[in-house]
Amino acid sequence: MITEDSIEYYNTRLTYDYSKLHSLPPEQQDRIRHVGSQAEALLKNKDLAMFIHQFKFTLTDELASIRGSKPEDDAARLALCHSLSGIDDFVNSLKRAVYYKNKIGNTGVPN
Secondary structure (H helix, E strand, C coil): CCCHHHHHHHHCCCCCCHHHHHHCCHHHHHHHHHHHHHHHHHHHCHHHHHHHHHHHHHHHHHHHHCCCCCHHHHHHHHHHHHHHHHHHHHHHHHHHHHHHHHHHHCCCCCC
């Protein structure tokens, strides 16, 4: 379901050229730092980590329980693998945001 918050988050997403971090204006660097700090807080949140791991364990259990080799079984395996990959991609996006925050912080620009 699309809400006003979803639209706002989409319109304010980070779309910077990360290969040119040193040439970004200060307000964009501050935005990258802010988003990186939010991502870092999520990565350090033990409750979030618990739910992510429980979700991954549930998917892995479902994947291991598929014993057949029919096309439907292969499709189910593929769907579960894509779900696991998606959650890993989400966690990696958080790590990437923290990395860019730290990279901006290391360029000599004050926090």
